Every structure is written in structure tokens, then in C-alpha cells.
Amino acid sequence: MSTLATSTALRQPRKRSRVLGWAFLAYLLLSLAVGFTTLGALLVDVLQRGLPFLDRILIFEVPSVDPNIAGARPAILGTIYLMGIVFALSVPLGVGTALYLEEYANRDRWYNRLLEVNIQNLAAVPSIIYGILGLAFIVRGPIGLGFVLLSGGLILTLLVLPVVIIAAREAIRAVPSSIREGGLALGATQWQVIWRSVLPAALPGMATGTILALSRAIGETAPLLLIGGLTYVAFNPTLLGPFTALPIQIYNWTAQPQEQFRLLAAGAIILLLALLLTMNALAIWLRNRYQKRW
Amino acid sequence: MSDMESSVAEKMPTVSVGETVARRDASGDRPRQTVFDVRDLTVRYGGNPALAGVSLEIHENAVTAFIGPSGCGKSTFIRCFNRMNDLIPSATVEGEVLYRGEDLYGKDVDPVNVRQLIGMVFQKPNPFPKSIYDNVAFGPRVLGWKQELDERVEQSLRQAALWDEVKDRLRDSALSLSGGQQQRLCIARALAVEPEVILMDEPASALDPISTTRIEDLMHELKRDYTIVIVTHNMQQAARVADMTAFFSVDVSSGGRTGILVEYDETQKIFTKPSDQRTEDYVTGRFG
Numbered sequence: 200m201s202t203l204a205t206s207t208a209l210r211q212p213r214k215r216s217r218v219l220g221w222a223f224l225a226y227l228l229l230s231l232a233v234g235f236t237t238l239g240a241l242l243v244d245v246l247q248r249g250l251p252f253l254d255r256i257l258i259f260e261v262p263s264v265d266p267n268i269a270g271a272r273p274a275i276l277g278t279i280y281l282m283g284i285v286f287a288l289s290v291p292l293g294v295g296t297a298l299y300l301e302e303y304a305n306r307d308r309w310y311n312r313l314l315e316v317n318i319q320n321l322a323a324v325p326s327i328i329y330g331i332l333g334l335a336f337i338v339r340g341p342i343g344l345g346f347v348l349l350s351g352g353l354i355l356t357l358l359v360l361p362v363v364i365i366a367a368r369e370a371i372r373a374v375p376s377s378i379r380e381g382g383l384a385l386g387a388t389q390w391q392v393i394w395r396s397v398l399p400a401a402l403p404g405m406a407t408g409t410i411l412a413l414s415r416a417i418g419e420t421a422p423l424l425l426i427g428g429l430t431y432v433a434f435n436p437t438l439l440g441p442f443t444a445l446p447i448q449i450y451n452w453t454a455q456p457q458e459q460f461r462l463l464a465a466g467a468i469i470l471l472l473a474l475l476l477t478m479n480a481l482a483i484w485l486r487n488r489y490q491k492r493w
Numbered sequence: 494m495s496d497m498e499s500s501v502a503e504k505m506p507t508v509s510v511g512e513t514v515a516r517r518d519a520s521g522d523r524p525r526q527t528v529f530d531v532r533d534l535t536v537r538y539g540g541n542p543a544l545a546g547v548s549l550e551i552h553e554n555a556v557t558a559f560i561g562p563s564g565c566g567k568s569t570f571i572r573c574f575n576r577m578n579d580l581i582p583s584a585t586v587e588g589e590v591l592y593r594g595e596d597l598y599g600k601d602v603d604p605v606n607v608r609q610l611i612g613m614v615f616q617k618p619n620p621f622p623k624s625i626y627d628n629v630a631f632g633p634r635v636l637g638w639k640q641e642l643d644e645r646v647e648q649s650l651r652q653a654a655l656w657d658e659v660k661d662r663l664r665d666s667a668l669s670l671s672g673g674q675q676q677r678l679c680i681a682r683a684l685a686v687e688p689e690v691i692l693m694d695e696p697a698s699a700l701d702p703i704s705t706t707r708i709e710d711l712m713h714e715l716k717r718d719y720t721i722v723i724v725t726h727n728m729q730q731a732a733r734v735a736d737m738t739a740f741f742s743v744d745v746s747s748g749g750r751t752g753i754l755v756e757y758d759e760t761q762k763i764f765t766k767p768s769d770q771r772t773e774d775y776v777t778g779r780f781g
Contacts, residue, residue: 305582377619381679384575385632385686386609395635396621 245472249465257466261433262448266459271467273432274448277348278417278474280436281444284352285359285416290409292356293363297405300364301371302393322361329358330422338426346427348442354422359412366408370401403489410482414475420446445471526553526593528690528720529574534588536569536578541749543569547588549739549757556712556721558731558760561741562775566752567724570741571692573597574722575611576604609636612683616695618675620667620682625659628667628678632686645685653681654711673704680711684719691715693723697730709734728776731760738763740772 260270296318304311333354337344344350374397382392420428428447436442445467452464529551536544544566551557559567569578576597578584590597597607609632620628629646638645646663650656655677659670667678676696683691693712697705712721712734725731731738739757743750756763756772767773 307582375619377615377617378621380577380580380613380615381619381621381682382631382635383580383605384577384608384613384615385635385682386605387632387635388605391635395631400622 242472245465245468248462249467249469252462252466253469254466257463257470262431263433266457266463269460269463271445271448271463271470273434273436274443274445274467275470277351277428277432277436277442277444278446278471280348280438280442281352281355282413282417284349285355285413286409288352288356289360289363289412290405293360293409294367294405296360296364297367297371298393298398301368302389302397318361318364322365325421326358326419327421327425329354330425333357333422333426344439346441347439348436349438350426351423351428351442351444354426355416355419358419358422359416362412362415363409366412367401367405370404370408371397373404374400403485407482407486410478410485414478414482417475417478418446418471420444420450423447424450445474525555527551528553528593529722530589530591530594531573532589532591534570534573534586534590536566536573536587537585538581539583541747542751544752545744547752547754549754551720551722552737553720554716554718555736556716556723556734557737557739558735559722559724559739559741560726560728560731560775561752561755562743563726564750564752565741565743567741568694569752571694571722571724574690574692575608575613577608577613579604609686610688611690611692612686612688613692613694614676614679614683614696617699618672618679620670620675620678622666622668624664625667625670625678626663629682629685632682636686649681649685650678652684652715653677654707654714655681671704673700673707676700676704676708677711680708680715684715688719690720690722693721695724695726698726705730728764732764735760740767740769740775742771742775 256268256270258270258275259272260268261272262274263269300311300315300318304314306312333350336342337350337353338346344353378396378400379392382396383389387395423444424447427441428443431451432441432443449464449467449471452460452467455461527550531547531549531551534544534547535542547570559570561567572578573586573590574592574597578586586598592607592611596602621631623631626646629649630642633639633642633645647656647660650659655674658674659665659678667675670678676699680691680696697708700708709730712723715721716736723731723734736759737757738760740755740763741752742755744753745751756767756769758768763772764776767776
């Protein structure tokens, strides 16, 4: 090929595809911008209004009709207790279910497949439905715990359980089958292989998934409202007593006519955001720290 | 199905087992014991058999190699010896695998105990994501052998010709070792539970030539104390390491792909004077 032809081949303009390329990139940037500016504007707004109110009073005082002395201590404690209950219940139940489905269940059996499909569907059920379920079965009905903190914890557990199960299954599935075979070939029982090889290897993934599921639960308002997450609690919550949680407290304050309560709500939002970000950061740290390379 | 079995039987005149049992090994001091006696073994995954009508005997302190083209069922076959096929829910095994006279698939036989006595090394090195020490100690620990664990780990690593390379970094991750070292670690791990037989499913196919040589040397060493069964698709490897060689092939007459045993004899004979035309075609490189 002559030099001239080569030179042309190297420089031939392909305008159409180049323009399309730019247009596509512009569209991507626009999508990004919409999301980011909205979120950014919200954040800036909340920070501007709320930061001055994010003080000792907000954190350590109980709610009051006087916005100057009103705090969110019962709501903060309520949220922490709720998360504790959800964590303590959803991890053993979720990991157990995931282990059964991944390690023991025979997928050729129709009931195991039904179980899998149902769990996936449950993860997408709106939270208000869980609230109604909880109202009928946990607050009243057969369990009849009443409008108490434990009821709220149980309902949030049900809510995040499918997500925990799915995350735990992913983590278990990421453990290569050669690890299981290696253990079994040494004369280990299935239980020993799971306990000594599979679980330790899957633990970081499970922890990450669980924390992300918890951070979904922490912002839930609807099911708690339905089962009487009381909006005015002027004392520290107990397991079997009335309770409130941060999102409900925020919801309540924003509904007040006085402007000052709305600023207090902004302060509480910052608190909730900080909790959420801390949890997500922990999840990311765990994932990176213990990530296994096979 | 029964047609094929009989046709297989006709074509296997060389598998005259009684003769090989009586023969004495190279040193001539004792007759070779039969470790495995496989009788008319058929394995199915669902409907079609993956392997049909296999009968052969495997002898103590020898290296027995299974060779054959891809899909001939040789890996399926070796996994019958330690009941690894049990892990596949759809797999069914018909026929008998006698281990020193006991049917491994008998009613009261626990596959967990089978796998301790009959160890296995896999195609791809599969060390646990733990330290080198913990890898070797895994087996003894699950069996509850807590005494003299250090000595056991050292001895196993020595037997696998890995001790000198790792003795100063036993606490390092096993994943930091090279592929060949990882495979020898897997062999050491298998030896630590005191098996009588070691099954190796293409143990060197993922390794470089130098690592392969070391694994083969190791097999020569280990057969003094253990019975070794190896699957390989590398014919030179079978010729180098095996005392006995079984050639498997694929039968497509039943509609599916079914593995069959074509010929089983001394390695020397398989590679120089095979009785079956198909064996000759394979070992001379005309197919497969």
C-alpha cells in the first residue's frame, strides 16, 4: 500500500460516529448531573438550616412543645435499639436460611424453588405491607405484643430479612466449590466444611450485605407509623414500652406549624444521614479489608 | 444398554484380572494386593449413562493411570472411588466398588470415612484461604487429631517435598505460593489424614513443565507407601508414572456420550502392544 493511501486511512474523518459519541457522553453527564445536583441541593439546604441546631440539646434532651428545649434523645435511642434488635435477629435467621438454600437444598425439588422465588419477591414488597402484617400478627393477633419497641424491631427484621438472605446467599455462592470439595475430600463432614471453610470465607460479604440491609431499615418510617411508633415519647424507650424512632421524629417535627421545629428536623436529618453514612462506610471498609481473591 | 455392555466385554480380552493379581511386583518380595475391585460400574447423571459397564482391579503400591479423550468418563470414574459423585444430586451409581473387599456403596458405609481413607487431589490446586500450616492441619483437626499436630504437619510437608520451601513461612497465606507449590501443598494436606489411597484428577494439567516433573517424581516416591490412582489426558505422563494404565473411550451408539473402558493392562503393554485397535489409534495420536 502506498504511503499516501495509508496516510488517508489513518486520517479519514468519521464525523457521524464522532458526533454520536459526544452526544452520548453528554447524555451520560446530564443523567449524572440531575441526580447529583438534586442530592447536593438537598444536602446543602439541610446542612445550612440544620447545623446550628445540631447541638447537645437535640441529642440529649427529650421532645417538648417548646422548640428551644426540644431534643430527640428517645428517638435516637429508639433507632439504636431497633437496629440492635434487627441485627441480632436478622443475622442468625438470614444466614441460616441462606446456608440451607445454598448448601443443603436440592434445587430440583419444587418446594425449594418456590422458597427461592418467594424470598426474592418478598424483598420487593412495599414496607407498608410489612407494617400491616405486623399490626395484625405481632401487635395484635396471635402474638399480641402491643405497640412496643420489640414489635417495631420484629417488623423491621421481617422487612430486611429477604435482603439479608439474598446478600448472604451471594456471599456463600462466591465461595468456590473447589473449597468445599477440598474439605470434603479430607474426610470433613458437610457441617465441618461449612463451619470451617465456607462461613469464614463468606463472612465479609455477609457483613457487608447485612449492614446495607440495616441502613435500609434505619430510614423506614411507614411500618413503624402503622404500629404506633409514638411521636411523642418523653422518656428513654424500653423493649416492651412505647417508642419512637428518628425518621418518625423528623416526620413529626416537619408537620409542626412553627418554623423552629422544621429547623430541628433538619438537625435530626443530619444526624440520621451521619448514622447512615457511617454504616455504609463500615460496609465498604469491611468489603475492601477482607475481600478474598481466589 | 445390555448390547453395549456385552460388546465392551468382548473387546476386553486383556482384562484378565486373576493373572495380574498373582503377579509379583518389581522387587518380587510380595504379591500385589487388590485395593479396589470395580464390578460392572455404571454412573448416570439423570438419564443417560456417563460411564457404563466398567470392571477393573487396582493394585496396592502402584500408580494406576486412566487415560482417554475428553468426555470419556475418566474423571467421573475416579470420583467413584471416594464417593465424590455423591455431591451431585442427580448422579446415580450402579454396580460395585469393592475396597479391600468392602463395597464402598454399601448400606452402612459413611462417605465421610471413605474420603478420609481415600484422599483426593484435584485438577486445579485448591488450597484454603488460610495459612500453609492451617491448610495441612485442616484434615487432622476435623478428625480430632490434636496431638503432635506440628510434627504431623512437618512430616506431611516433607513427604510432599515442600517442607524446605515453606518451613520458614508456615504462617503465610497458602495463596502466596506458586501453582506448583500449591498443588504439592494439596498433596501434603491429603497425606496429613493418613489415607491409604490418593486419587489425583489431572493433578498437573494446570502446572508448568518443571512443576509437573516434581509432581511426577513425587508420585514415584509416594507409591512406596500409598496406592495412587491418576487421571490424565497427557499420555506421556501416564507412560512416565503409571504401572498400570486403563484406556477409556466414548461410545456414541446409544445416542448419548457414554464412557467405556476399552483396555486395561500394564502401561508398557498399552503403549507398545495394545490389544485393541482403538487404544492403538489413541496412543499413536491418530485420534483424541
